[in-house]
Amino acid sequence: MAIDTAVPETATAPHDLAAMAKATGTRYILALFVTLSGKPCAKLVPVEAIDQLVSDGAGFAGYAAGTMGQQPKDPDLIAVPDPTSFTPIPFVRPGLALVHCDPHVEGEPWPFAPRNILAGMLRKSAAAGLTVNVGAEIEYFLVNRDPDGAIRTADASDTSRQPCYDARDVTRMYDHLTEISSAMNSLGWGNYASDHEDANGQFEQNFAYADAMTTADRVITARYLLSVIAEKRGMRATFMPKPFADRTGSGMHLHLSLWNSAGSAFPDPGDTRGLGLSPTAYSFIAGILEHACALQAVIAPTVNSYKRIGATSTSSGATWSPRYATYGGNDRTHYLRVPDQHRVELRGGDGSANPYLAIAATVAAGLDGIERALDPGAPGSAQRRGDMLPMTLLHAMDALEADPVLTGALDTAGPGVSEYFTRLKRDEFFAWHNTVSSWEIDQYLTAF
Incomplete structure (x- = not known):
């Protein structure tokens, strides 16, 4: 039987991440971005922390992530979720979803982030x-x-x-x-x-x-x-x-x-x-x-x-x-x-x-x-x-x-x-x- 992962329209306008997670039975979200070399990087965020993810983003040590144009001394990359990319994937693990993120540093879009490059x-x-x-x-x-x-x-x-x-x-x-x-x-x-x-x-x-x-x-x-x-x-x-x-x-x-x-x-x-x-x-x-x-x-x-x-x-x-x-x-x-x-x-x-x-x-x-x-x-x-x-x-x-x-x-x-x-x-x-x-x-x- 196919799993219905469609997000109800009532939850997608105005793309409220918490509402979409609730509507699809999501328990955990992979907040994901990729490096310049294409490596997918993510943090696993429980829905209990979804408001924090939306307001503050998910923090990463950019140098540790890989090819992101950073040195160990640099400020954190903050992965800001794009709610329009919310993707329930319960066929991987029940209750799991992912959302693609736009990395920022100190409040500004990070120029080494591939998604930001394409957006520009x-x-x-x-x-x-x-x-x-x-x-x-x-x-x-x-x-x-x-x-x-x-x-x-x-x-x-x-x-x-x-x-x-x-x-x-x-x-x-x-x-x-x-x-x-x-x-x-x-x-x-x-x-x-x-x-x-x-x-x-x-x-x-x-x-x-x-x-x-x-x-x-x-x-x-x-x-x-x-x-x-x-x-x-x-x-x-x-x-x-x-x-x-x-x-x-x-x-x-x-x-x-x-x-x-x-x-x-x-x-x-x-x-x-x-x-x-x-x-x-x-x-x-x-x-x-x-x-x-x-x-x-x-x-x-x-x-x-x-x-x-x-x-x-x-x-x-x-x-x-x-x-x-x-x-x-x-x-x-x-x-x-x-x-x-x-x-x-x-x-x-x-x-x-x-x-x-x-x-x-x-x-x-x-x-x-x-x-x-x-x-x-x-x-x-x-x-x-x-x-x-x-x-x-x-x-x-x-x-x-x-x-x-x-x-x-x-x-x-x-x-x-x-x-x-x-x-x-x-x-x-x-x-x-x-x-x-x-x-x-x-x-x-x-x-x-």
């Missing part, structure tokens, strides 16, 4: 008369980890060379997939499909698009739900871009559309290029292509991301990961796919992307294209703009640092974020680079 960028798009709607595809692997640290597919029978959409593989994971689907639908997300993806052990569960902030919140919530529900069955859900060298990696594709007072700003039945798009849509596309190399630093933000982007083949015969900043129609080999006249799909991002930062940076790139009336050229595989996408995290950080539009996007809520982010990611690259791998041992141990 959405204010800029609103000032331009545009609303951003986004859909997200979350791909992930279900794995187990052996005592020696090696990972293996959680379903030992999931071994075929081309497992994508295999009905048998989906059926064996029926309990996991349907529990996630029921959870999404009980929350009103509109899960419309669950499928086995291109790699052994890889799945995707789709839900309806929404406004940009809601979708970013749902990506974080979905990753949390996928992780804890998989753990209940003795599995691990991983969003690592490429956990297996010979298999397709996990993307986080974003479907973006712009809306104005007249409706969708994308369709144009008189389009002579054949995609049914308006000049606004083409300029939005051109902006994303113009900034693609720097954008990769945000939507593919780990060392492992570039194992996915740089892959030339996988066991199934395709990588599904673009290497050039191209665009076209309903063709999944492009960086930007145009499935229909209402949206564009950005295919360069992966499972390690922070959704708030990814959407903020993409919107900034697209808005720059609109402001400058950029033209992406003719669609099709023959059109390539500039160089190949960055081949390592270090190259991506160099591109980001040289792009004032994208660094400006990270600094939307305040200065210093882009410099901090690039420094963190360069440190990450060199920490990996300074590690001696088994490949090096195999390649060089007796080579000389």
Whole structure:
């Protein structure tokens, strides 16, 4: 039986957190925010303290939380709950809910908080008369980890060379997939499909698009739900871009559309290029292509991301990961796919992307294209703009640092974020680079 987690309308106006908790039988609330690297951080707050949560927020030592731009000596981060994001999750634990929070320091929104960065960028798009709607595809692997640290597919029978959409593989994971689907639908997300993806052990569960902030919140919530529900069955859900060298990696594709007072700003039945798009849509596309190399630093933000982007083949015969900043129609080999006249799909991002930062940076790139009336050229595989996408995290950080539009996007809520982010990611690259791998041992141990 599905659990009814819908919040009665009488409780949602004017989004009274205490009333919503009472209406849904909530006993504890996870007051949650994410770091720049995407780590979900939370305090478990009993409903008896809900008035204090609303009035004072939840305090965190920001440096201890992780990548939040703080030092041990700095004042506390105060996570201020956004009642509109209240999400009952009794299918995780009876009486449990979560609420997404906006971190503040000494009464001011903290500029290093990803949710604050996206909020600032959405204010800029609103000032331009545009609303951003986004859909997200979350791909992930279900794995187990052996005592020696090696990972293996959680379903030992999931071994075929081309497992994508295999009905048998989906059926064996029926309990996991349907529990996630029921959870999404009980929350009103509109899960419309669950499928086995291109790699052994890889799945995707789709839900309806929404406004940009809601979708970013749902990506974080979905990753949390996928992780804890998989753990209940003795599995691990991983969003690592490429956990297996010979298999397709996990993307986080974003479907973006712009809306104005007249409706969708994308369709144009008189389009002579054949995609049914308006000049606004083409300029939005051109902006994303113009900034693609720097954008990769945000939507593919780990060392492992570039194992996915740089892959030339996988066991199934395709990588599904673009290497050039191209665009076209309903063709999944492009960086930007145009499935229909209402949206564009950005295919360069992966499972390690922070959704708030990814959407903020993409919107900034697209808005720059609109402001400058950029033209992406003719669609099709023959059109390539500039160089190949960055081949390592270090190259991506160099591109980001040289792009004032994208660094400006990270600094939307305040200065210093882009410099901090690039420094963190360069440190990450060199920490990996300074590690001696088994490949090096195999390649060089007796080579000389």
